[in-house]
Structure formats: structure tokens, C-alpha cells
Amino acid sequence: MLPVLRFTALFLVLLLLFDPVWRRVTRTGEAPLLAVLVDDSESLTLGAGPPADAVRAALDGLPADAALRFYRFGAEAAPAGRALPGDSLRFAGERTDIAAALGRVEADFAGRNLRGVVLVSDGRVTDGRNPAYLAERFPVPIWTAVAGDSVSGRDVRLARAVTNDVAYARSPLPVQVGVRASGYAGQTAPVTISENGRVLTRGAVELPAGGAEAVVDLTVTPAAPGVRRYTVAVGPLAGEATTRNNTAVVEVRVLDDRRRVLVVAGAPDPDLAALRAALEADRSLDVTVRTQRAPGLFYEGALPARLGAFDLLVLAGYPGPAADGQTAERLAASGLPVLFVLTRQTDLSLLARAFGDVLPAAPAAVRAGFAEAGLAPTPAGEAHPVFEGLGVDASRLSALPPVAVTTSRWTLAPGARSLAGVRRGGAALDVPLVAVRAGARRSAAVLGAGTWRWRTLPDDLGDLRGAYDRLLDNLVRWTTAPQDRRRVRVRPDRALFGERDRVTLTGQAYGESLEPISDARLTVAVRAPSGDVQREAMRPVGNGRYVVDLGVRPAGTYTFTAEAERGGVELGTDRGSFGVGALAAEFREPGADPALLRQVAARSGGAVVGLDTLGSFVAGLRERGALADRPLVREDETPLVGLPWLLALAVALLTAEWVIRKRAGMV
Structure with a gap:
């Protein structure tokens, strides 16, 4: 007995010194899960025999299977447990987002034995992204059951209503309306635009065959600034499947187009006359002119006391020979956007001192001479909004009569951009002629005297007539464009x-x-x-x-x-x-979209299932082994050195061996 006790104790001690590990393997199975997504949106209520009734019948025909997990979805998906009676569906969702519903299922069953998804829907997506893209990487097959018929009944629907997000009061606002119809080929449908129940304009559109889009262009004129909501409506016509897709609301931010412009001229000049005539011809501008007569004095009266009441300051050759530094500094400190037009009367030295930090370009070396030069648009200028809508291509502006450019050297301010340079002898020079500067205070400059010639053109330049007025209008609009400085x-x-x-x-x-x-x-x-x-x-x-x-x-x-x-x-x-209000997004396209559901099924490895055979299909999944348990193998490892009872056993064996020896008188 003594050798056995001693050998067993020493064996345990040596075993623990080798740090052995006890490994235990357990094999079990995880029950399968099948998610059933049911479309609960309004679009399934259309038609004499609405798809909603077929969906309710299909759900009531599903077998009682512990694997089923139901979700109802519209804009969002919500779990409904292990049963979803057909009569519990309300079909009241105002949007359908299939991708969000699939994403919810993927997140809820991550790491679990999800064997597939059954998607019951008409396939009309009105919110979110295309579910076909999500299906390509979906971890399990998606079987789709189409609810409804792809061929809708007689219906007229407003496909789109497109207009500008921003408009100006008292200026025409175009609205393009697209209309689609089925079952009304060759008939004419009325189209109206109304605000607060009052019809502003009317039109009509002839409805084409085959569901093609017919387009009609209408115009409304906002009467006052603010956020305006216009209701665009088509029809209704007799016998439509629904009239909830006949209207749409467009929201437009209307700005006050009436801008107050203060023109300060250095002296009477032909350029001033042309500039004033072009500005006063624009009915959206309220023009105030002050022409310098003597230091602090103007021909038209005193300078307005509240410069902040204006939207734009136009310097027409100002400061001139009679300008005083105090008035120039007051104008420069007004904070108004500035449009500067050079004339032969301009005092460049005072201009540099008072407005050097305001304008897009300032004279760095002042010289008294002038030279004739043409206008040469730069690549940046041809793509700039100032040269858009002139009625001619920007490159054509190089044919305008030459103007007098000063021999002084101009330096562009930081952030400024030259839209047009100087052309002499057929060569374009790196000298700015039209420049702009963006920022908190916008400014623009035309650095050539004699621009009145651009307004009085000979017959051979007839295509350029009006270009001066439109260019000036673009400069005014660009410098006075609203900037969001709200805190x-x-x-x-x-x-x-x-x-x-x-x-x-x-x-x-x-x-x-x-x-x-x-x-x-x-x-x-x-x-x-x-x-x-x-x-x-x-x-x-x-x-x-x-x-x-x-x-x-x-x-x-x-x-x-x-x-x-x-x-x-x-x-x-x-x-x-x-x-x-009622969005009616679910009624924009009546009828099912089986093509989308086929894509979702094919890209995920699933298939299209008949709605009336949904119950037998789910039962067949179990029979075919598609709803099998997932084998789970669990391995547990326990280091023996961490078991205190093994060490205690070794000590106990050695103690017992010593006690026996002691009692036998062998010690």
C-alpha cells in the first residue's frame, strides 16, 4: 500500500507540472428560424378585389410552425411574434421600405439559425433604397410572394411635378408636370396648380397609351416672398381606381426680388449713362443715383443716411476727382456688396486706399495712361454663372468693341477670380478685366472704361445686342445672392x-x-x-x-x-x-411590381412563390430539410493546474502514507 500511495501522489504532482488541459466536447442542435415579412402598407387596399384580402387568406393558411417569426412592415418593420392573424393587419402604412425591413431581420437574427425569409408584398417601394442591392449580400435566401396584379385598372396619376426650390416674388415660376395613365388613351385630363384652395393656373394634357408620360408646362407667379406650397392636380376622370395619386404638393422658397441699388458716380460720364439706363430698365431694381459734384456734395442730393437699407452699392467710376476720403471710407464701411465699374474719371489712388480690401482687384502700381484692349473670357469665366444666360456663348464676347484699360497694374485679392482678361494684338494677357470675389461680402469689378460701347453695337454685332444688359444683370444678381449667415x-x-x-x-x-x-x-x-x-x-x-x-x-x-x-x-x-397630411405615396404607382420581387429572390438565392400556395410552400420547407437544426459543437477546456482538489489529493495521499508508516513503526 505504501508504494501505491507514494506513486499516486508523485504522479499527480508531476502531472500538474506538465500543465495538462481537460477538454470536453458537447454536440447539440439549434432550432431553425424562418422570418415572414408582411407588407402592411396602403397600396394593398387598391382594387375591387384588393390584394389585402389575399394576404389575409394566405397568412391564415400558414401551418403552425415553431420556426416562424412574423414581421409587419411599412416605413419600418415591427416584430409580431410567432403568429400574425390576417385580421390583425390594418394596411395603413403610408410608405414602403423593403430594404429597411430586410435590414431589421438581418440585425435581429444575426448569429442565429435563420434559414430564410418569406417576403409578402406588392413590391412597390416608396421609401429607402432598392432592396435588390441588399439581396445580393443577404445571408439567407429570400422567397417572395407577390401580392396583387401588375396590370392596374383605369387610373390617371401625377408622375412628377418639377420646379425650382427658390423663386422670386413677382417673377414667373415654371412648373413642369408629368402625367401617366392607363385605360384613358387619347383622352384629355385637366391640370391645375392651386394655393390654399384657390386655382392659380390651368392646363390640359392628352393622355398617351401604354403608360407613357405626358408633359405639360405651366407657370405661376408668386405674389409675395415666403415659403409657398402649391398643389398640383390632374383630373379626376370617371372610373379611376383611385384619386389619391392625382395630386402633389411642391414647396418653393420665394425671395423678395425687389432689390435696392445705390449708384455712386465719380462724375458725369457716358459709362454712367449706359449703366444707369440698363439698371433702371430692370423693374426688379429700385435704383438710387448720386453723382459727385464737389467734396461731400452730389447733383441729385445728399447721400442717403441709412446705407444699410440698400442691397447693393454700385461704384460708377467712383471715387472721382471730386471725391473726399471721408465719404469714400463711409461707403467702404457700409458692408454692402459692391459692383465697381471703371471710368476715365476714377481716382485710382483713393480707390486703392478706401476700397482695396473690398474689391476683387486693386491697383498696386498707379499709372495715368490708358490703352485700348478687347475682352478675353477665361476658362473659369466661361463656366461662371456671371457669363450664363447671355444669349451667346461666352467665347463670343471677345468680339465686343475694345475698351480703355489703365496701364496701372492690378492685383487680385485673396479668393478673387478673374472671369475675363485683356486681349491685345490677338494675344490674351494675364490682366483682369472682369473679376469677382466671393465671401461674406461679395464684390465684382469691370476694369475697363468705355463699356457704353457694349450697349450701342453696329449691325454686324447684332447677336451681341442685349449682352451688356444681361451681363450687368448677372453681376447684380451674383453680388446680391442671399448668403446664409444666420446663427x-x-x-x-x-x-x-x-x-x-x-x-x-x-x-x-x-x-x-x-x-x-x-x-x-x-x-x-x-x-x-x-x-x-x-x-x-x-x-x-x-x-x-x-x-x-x-x-x-x-x-x-x-x-x-x-x-x-x-x-x-x-x-x-x-x-x-x-x-x-395624407402623403398618398403608396398610390403613385397602382399595381404590383413583380419584376423587383423576382430580382430580390434571384439575387439572394431564393425563388418566387405563389401567394395562394404560401402555406404548402412553408410546410414543404420542413419536409425538404430546409428548416433543419443547425449543429452546434461546444468545446470546453479546463487547465488541471487550476483545480485545487488535485493538489489537495496529492497532499492527502502523502499524509496518509506518512501516517501508515508512523503507525507501523517504519519511521
Whole structure:
């Protein structure tokens, strides 16, 4: 016994010194899962025998299988557990986003034994990305069941309504309307544009066959600035499957096109006469002219006391020989955008001192002489908005009569761009003739005297007639283009929310240097159509951004005012509006889109399944082994040196061996 005890104890000690590991392997199986995605959107309610009834019947015919996991989806997907009775579907979703629904399933079942997805839908996607792209990398097959018929009934629908996002008050605004129809070939449908229930313009369109798009161009003229919402409508015609796809709302930001222009001239000059005639011919401009007569005095009267009331300062040869430094510095400090036109009367030295930091180019070395030169547009100028819409190609401007350019050397300011240079003897020189400068204060300059010649052209240059006026108009519009310098900006996440959408607003707050401010107190006051006002605080989310969830709102047009403060000091305000109403996005294209569902199935390795055979198909998946358990092999490793009882056993064996020897008198 003594050798056995000693050998066993020493064996355990030596075994632990080799750091052995106990490995245990367990083999089990994970039950399969099959996700069933059911389209719960409004589009399935169309038709005399709506697809919704077929979907309900198909769901009620599914076998009771523990593997099934149901989801209903519209704009978002929501799990419905292990059963989804057909009568629990409401088909009220205002959008359909199949890609988001598939993404939700992929995230929920990541790492689990998901064997496939059954997608029941009409395939009409009205939100999100194309699900066919997602299907290419989907981890399991997608079997699609088409709900509805691809051939819709008689219907007229507004395919699109396209117009500018920004327009000007009292200026015509074109709206292009696209109409599609089925079952009404050769008939004429009325098209209207209305605002607040009042029809502004009418038109008509002849409906082509085969679902082709017919286009009609209409025009509205915004009467006042602000955010305008125009309702574009087509039809209705007798016998339509639905009229909810006959209208669309377009939102346009209308700016005040009436701009106040202050023209300050250095002295009477032909260039001033041409400039004044072109500006006063534009009805959208309110032109005030002051021509220098003596230091501090002008022919038309005193210089306006409030220069900030103007939108643009035009320097027509100013400062001239009678200009005084005090008036020039006052004009330079006005903060107004500046358009400078050189004349022979310009005092270049005073111009450099007073306006050198304002204009896009300044004379670096003043010389008294002038030389004749032509205009040569630069590549940057040919692509610039100033040379667009002139009625001729920008390169054609080189045929304009020559002007007198000063022999002084001009230096472009930082950020300035030369749109046209000087041409002499057929060679283009690197000397600016038309230059612009962007930034917080825009400026432009025409550095040639005698531009009146561009307005009085001979017959052989008839195609260039009007180019001077249009060029001047473009310069005025570019320099006075609105720039967003607001320190507080709040906008709705959508211009039009659905009746079941949660209304959300996003805001931004900035400091004096337009740096983001994340610790401001930003609140919005929302006025409902009934006149009730509700105030809500916006939640900061970092980097000067703020959000607020106003919940689900009744239909109507809402306005809001936002206010921001920091440390008791007001940062600024903003205002805007949004609408709540029936989106009708689900009715834009009646009928199913089986082609998309075929793509989704094919790219994922699935197949198209008949909706009426959905129950037998799911039962067949189990029979074919497609819903099999997934083998799971679990390996556990336990280091024996970490088991204290082995060491205790070795000590106990040695102790027992010593006790036996002691009792036997062998020690």
C-alpha cells in the first residue's frame, strides 16, 4: 500500500507540472428560424378585389410552425411574434421600405439559425433604397410572394411635378408636370396648380397609351416672398381606381426680388449713362443715383443716411476727382456688396486706399495712361454663372468693341477670380478685366472704361445686342445672392409629414464667427392650424446640432418660431413651416411590381412563390430539410493546474502514507 500511495501522489504532482488541459466536447442542435415579412402598407387596399384580402387568406393558411417569426412592415418593420392573424393587419402604412425591413431581420437574427425569409408584398417601394442591392449580400435566401396584379385598372396619376426650390416674388415660376395613365388613351385630363384652395393656373394634357408620360408646362407667379406650397392636380376622370395619386404638393422658397441699388458716380460720364439706363430698365431694381459734384456734395442730393437699407452699392467710376476720403471710407464701411465699374474719371489712388480690401482687384502700381484692349473670357469665366444666360456663348464676347484699360497694374485679392482678361494684338494677357470675389461680402469689378460701347453695337454685332444688359444683370444678381449667415437655423426633417408620422425638427446654433455652439438653450414655438401655440425645448446632440420630436400631429399647415440663447444672451431666431397630411405615396404607382420581387429572390438565392400556395410552400420547407437544426459543437477546456482538489489529493495521499508508516513503526 505504501508504494501505491507514494506513486499516486508523485504522479499527480508531476502531472500538474506538465500543465495538462481537460477538454470536453458537447454536440447539440439549434432550432431553425424562418422570418415572414408582411407588407402592411396602403397600396394593398387598391382594387375591387384588393390584394389585402389575399394576404389575409394566405397568412391564415400558414401551418403552425415553431420556426416562424412574423414581421409587419411599412416605413419600418415591427416584430409580431410567432403568429400574425390576417385580421390583425390594418394596411395603413403610408410608405414602403423593403430594404429597411430586410435590414431589421438581418440585425435581429444575426448569429442565429435563420434559414430564410418569406417576403409578402406588392413590391412597390416608396421609401429607402432598392432592396435588390441588399439581396445580393443577404445571408439567407429570400422567397417572395407577390401580392396583387401588375396590370392596374383605369387610373390617371401625377408622375412628377418639377420646379425650382427658390423663386422670386413677382417673377414667373415654371412648373413642369408629368402625367401617366392607363385605360384613358387619347383622352384629355385637366391640370391645375392651386394655393390654399384657390386655382392659380390651368392646363390640359392628352393622355398617351401604354403608360407613357405626358408633359405639360405651366407657370405661376408668386405674389409675395415666403415659403409657398402649391398643389398640383390632374383630373379626376370617371372610373379611376383611385384619386389619391392625382395630386402633389411642391414647396418653393420665394425671395423678395425687389432689390435696392445705390449708384455712386465719380462724375458725369457716358459709362454712367449706359449703366444707369440698363439698371433702371430692370423693374426688379429700385435704383438710387448720386453723382459727385464737389467734396461731400452730389447733383441729385445728399447721400442717403441709412446705407444699410440698400442691397447693393454700385461704384460708377467712383471715387472721382471730386471725391473726399471721408465719404469714400463711409461707403467702404457700409458692408454692402459692391459692383465697381471703371471710368476715365476714377481716382485710382483713393480707390486703392478706401476700397482695396473690398474689391476683387486693386491697383498696386498707379499709372495715368490708358490703352485700348478687347475682352478675353477665361476658362473659369466661361463656366461662371456671371457669363450664363447671355444669349451667346461666352467665347463670343471677345468680339465686343475694345475698351480703355489703365496701364496701372492690378492685383487680385485673396479668393478673387478673374472671369475675363485683356486681349491685345490677338494675344490674351494675364490682366483682369472682369473679376469677382466671393465671401461674406461679395464684390465684382469691370476694369475697363468705355463699356457704353457694349450697349450701342453696329449691325454686324447684332447677336451681341442685349449682352451688356444681361451681363450687368448677372453681376447684380451674383453680388446680391442671399448668403446664409444666420446663427440659428431650424428646419423640419420633411416638408410634408404623413398623418401617422412623428414630426421632427432639426436645429443648429452658431457663434459670432459661425462656430458651432452645443450648450445653447434652443426652443421652438409651434402654431397649429387652430391657432394654439405649443413650446418645446430642443435636445442637443453635439457639434451645435439640436433635435425635437413633436409627435404625431393632426393634418394642416403649421408654422414655428425658434429662439436660442446662451447664458442669458440671445443668439438669434429662425422661423419656418411644415405640413401634415395624407402623403398618398403608396398610390403613385397602382399595381404590383413583380419584376423587383423576382430580382430580390434571384439575387439572394431564393425563388418566387405563389401567394395562394404560401402555406404548402412553408410546410414543404420542413419536409425538404430546409428548416433543419443547425449543429452546434461546444468545446470546453479546463487547465488541471487550476483545480485545487488535485493538489489537495496529492497532499492527502502523502499524509496518509506518512501516517501508515508512523503507525507501523517504519519511521
